[in-house]
Amino acid sequence: MTTATDRLAPPLRDLARLSLNQYTTQRWSVAEAVEGCARAGIPAIGLWRDKVAETGLARSAQIVRDAGLRVSSLCRGGMFPAATEAERRARIEDNRRAIDEAAELGTDVLVLVCGGQPDRDLDGARQMVEDGIAALIPYAAGHGVRLGIEPLHPMFTADRSVIVTLAQANALVERLGSPQVGVVIDAYHVWWDPQVYAGIARAAGHILGFHVDDWLVPPPDVLLGRGMMGDGAIELRRLRTAVEQAGYHGWIEVEIFNRAIWDAPGDEVLALLCARYLEYV
């Protein structure tokens, strides 16, 4: 039914490729998350624009640099579809600011959550996404930032991303035909797909990120129900193997939206996350 991944990769032996997506420790500021990573031996961080704005852009960049951390990506650009032409233009402009911020923070990947449908016209919204990304390409190229289309789980189609499968994201990348555009693969969003391994193979050469987390059974919440690696249904090792077979050996970000994890002490979350990363990813 799916492309076989006959032999699984061995476990990761160290944290050299690990990145903390800072929404996993949602209550921490940029400084707190950076300090937490330094204490835990995590070499990189995925930043969020709202968190960066709270601290200030230049100050955030300085904090990360001073700690010797790398920035694996900035979340998030996207949200292209809107009911009016003026609003769509405003969103593209906002994405240009996100590109500026990514460049200043020292990452070359802006993660795109492409946006939902403003009305009951799914094809129309999908076209707006394509037009929006196309409009950004020259600006992204000028700033050395790549745009990572992250297909979201289909349960987010209406309100967060009309791009919901890796096949669809790959087709978009292929049509846009720019080295500036690729995909970000998040285990939680794609694991269910009968075509996921075919999709990962097809993404070879344009995979810009790999996110890990888990699918809890049953899911406790639509938005905040993601699980810690190993607590759920996803064959994480198999997905990592496939991503590596497709040539991706970059950062592996841990991104978990989960209220219980947000409420736990950050250092405990990081300790567990490192252990689970070595055991399950």
Add this chain to the structure above:
Amino acid sequence: MTTATDRLAPPLRDLARLSLNQYTTQRWSVAEAVEGCARAGIPAIGLWRDKVAETGLARSAQIVRDAGLRVSSLCRGGMFPAATEAERRARIEDNRRAIDEAAELGTDVLVLVCGGQPDRDLDGARQMVEDGIAALIPYAAGHGVRLGIEPLHPMFTADRSVIVTLAQANALVERLGSPQVGVVIDAYHVWWDPQVYAGIARAAGHILGFHVDDWLVPPPDVLLGRGMMGDGAIELRRLRTAVEQAGYHGWIEVEIFNRAIWDAPGDEVLALLCARYLEYV
């Protein structure tokens, strides 16, 4: 991106194809649901095995016949994957009882909710589904009952159905190669799919049912968050048009799992449902 449906079908002019899936009025017994349909002018009902068991099989069949109602389908068979061979055999045996019940109730469609994954092996669970359906075909043929594979929304992959796209269900039907097996298309489960219109066209000749409901934004609940037609994000008229272009002109079941609708008086739900069916489907 998707196969175009250039011209939408006109609205339905009457309730001749409408069926109440009885879980829409979950608090009603078989007798209450049948009486409700009769009062509302709804000519058919989709029954559930647990509700039929409460009333008794022969008595349920009698109640439906006496009211002059048709039974559009019986929900549900399926749930094939299990951790042990003995349990898988027991599930197939239970599906044979479901086929007996469908025949006695006077419907030729048993809806299959295929089942989730018993452990962290998605391909394995998918194979168990295929093996389970294959094992049922002779018995189904002997009883004049067809098996309708209902792809469920990907958010149910782990716990309810490893069959999550119409492409996957169609491929299964094609591999099994029996006139006894087809697909049931539920708008809520398939609307998000970039390949849904291609999938409906490919299902021509083996569509055994069409269910309508809506996707609320944001969804209030994973399991009980379905909406009344017209309250959500789905292009229902377009989906019906595609299903009809694929040659299906059978029952259209309204199946809404929603606590607020379950708590509302049944007759009010049916009145609203009939109005929305004529306006949006």
